[in-house]
Amino acid sequence: MKVSLEGNQVIFVPYMTEHVPTYHEWMKDPALLQATGSEPLTLDEEYAMQQSWTTDPQKCTFIVLDKQRIEGDFVHGEPHVEAMAGDVNLYMNDIDDFQTAEIEIMIAEPQRDSKILLIVKFLKR
Secondary structure, eight states, X not given: OOOOEEOSSEEEXXXXXXXXXXXXXXXXXXXXXXXXXXXXXXXXXXXXXXXXXXXXXXXXXXXXXXXXXXXXXXOTTOOOGGGEEEEEEEEOOOTTOTTOEEXXXXXXXXXXXXXXXXXXXXXXX
16 A cells, blocks of 8 residues: 555554554553553564555555654655654455445554544445
């Protein structure tokens, strides 16, 4: 996936290998592990997980960048690790309708107001 989505305050970029070390540090937080229903992984396992997310047709992951923390100009395709704030996961769980997805948004950076896990389901009717 080579798409970035830009809003007023954040940019969603594809989950890249450069993001893994920061993501791995986030996921050492017991509160985030509990909120996301995740198990602790080694760094190598985290790299393998990142690769699996980029190849699974039923999942899509973006890293949330805080636009105020981007150093210099935003460049599509660059990881901008310094601005990482969280992630967004899309799960296309309905094999009969790929326009239906579950979205999970995690804001993990301690500099943000709070740690949040928000799950919303968007259903096409």
